[in-house]
Amino acid sequence: xxxxxxxxxxxxxxxxxxxxxxxxxxxxxxxxxxxxxxxxxxxxxxxxxxxxxxxxxxxxxxxxxxxxxxxxxxxxxxxxxxxxxxxxxxxxxxxxxxxxxxxxxxxxxxxxxxxxxxxxxxxxxxxxxxxxxxxxxxxxxxxxxxxxxxxxxxxxxxxxxxxxxxxxxxxxxxxxxxxxxxxxxxxxxxxxxxxxxxxxxxxxxxxxxxxxxxxxxxxxxxxxxxxxxxxxxxxx
Numbered sequence: 001x002x003x004x005x006x007x008x009x010x011x012x013x014x015x016x017x018x019x020x021x022x023x024x025x026x027x028x029x030x031x032x033x034x035x036x037x038x039x040x041x042x043x044x045x046x047x048x049x050x051x052x053x054x055x056x057x058x059x060x061x062x063x064x065x066x067x068x069x070x071x072x073x074x075x076x077x078x079x080x081x082x083x084x085x086x087x088x089x090x091x092x093x094x095x096x097x098x099x100x101x102x103x104x105x106x107x108x109x110x111x112x113x114x115x116x117x118x119x120x121x122x123x124x125x126x127x128x129x130x131x132x133x134x135x136x137x138x139x140x141x142x143x144x145x146x147x148x149x150x151x152x153x154x155x156x157x158x159x160x161x162x163x164x165x166x167x168x169x170x171x172x173x174x175x176x177x178x179x180x181x182x183x184x185x186x187x188x189x190x191x192x193x194x195x196x197x198x199x200x201x202x203x204x205x206x207x208x209x210x211x212x213x214x215x216x217x218x219x220x221x222x223x224x225x226x227x228x229x230x231x232x233x234x235x236x
Contacts, residue, residue, distance in 0.1 A: 111137070153189055
C-alpha cells in the first residue's frame with residue numbers, strides 16, 4: 001500500500017493494522033490503488049449520488065476527491081455514544097492537541113460540531129450543512145477533529161462553485177466574484193488545518209477561485225460533477 005493512501009486512511013478512518021488482514025479490506029485497497037493510479041475517481045461504480053458523496057467525504061480531508069468506502073471493524077454500539085475517544089492522531093513523542101483527537105463520526109454530538117463549523121465558515125445562499133449531518137450520522141468510523149472542519153470546508157467550497165456555475169449561466173459577474181473571494185478565504189482556512197505535505201486542498205481551492213475569477217471555468221465543470229454531485233440547494 002502506498003504511503004499516500006496509508007496516510008489518507010489513517011486520517012479519514014482511524015483504521016488499525018489488524019483491520020487490514022480482512023480479505024474484503026485487502027480487496028478494497030487493491031481496487032482503490034488502481035483507481036487512484038488511473039485517475040478514475042469519477043468512474044467508481046456507485047449508483048446513487050448521495051452514496052457517491054458519502055464515499056468521497058471519507059477521504060476529502062487528505063486532498064483525495066474519491067476513494068471507495070472500506071468497512072472496518074468497529075467498537076460495540078455502547079462505545080459510540082460520546083464524540084471524543086481520548087485517542088490522538090499523532091506520531092509517538094509528538095504533543096497531543098485537541099485538533100488531533102479522534103472523534104466518532106456518528107456520535108449525536110457530531111451534528112452540533114458540524115453545524116457550528118458551518119456557521120463559522122459560511123455557505124453560499126440556499127445551501128445548508130444538514131445533508132452532511134445526515135451522512136455523518138451513518139458513518140461508523142473515527143476521524144481526527146480537524147477532519148470535521150475539513151469536511152465542512154469542502155461542503156462550503158462546493159456550495160460556492162455550484163453557485164458560480166449558475167451565476168455564469170445568467171452572466172452574474174458580481175456573484176462570480178463573491179464565489180471566488182469565498183473560495184480564497186476557505187483555502188486560507190485549509191492552510192490552518194493541514195500542511196502542504198498533508199493535503200493539497202488549499203492549493204486546489206485557490207486554483208478553483210482563479211478559474212472563476214478569470215471567467216475561464218476550465219475546471220469548475222469537472223469539479224462540480226465529480227466532487228459535488230449530491231450537494232444541492234435546500235432553499236430555492
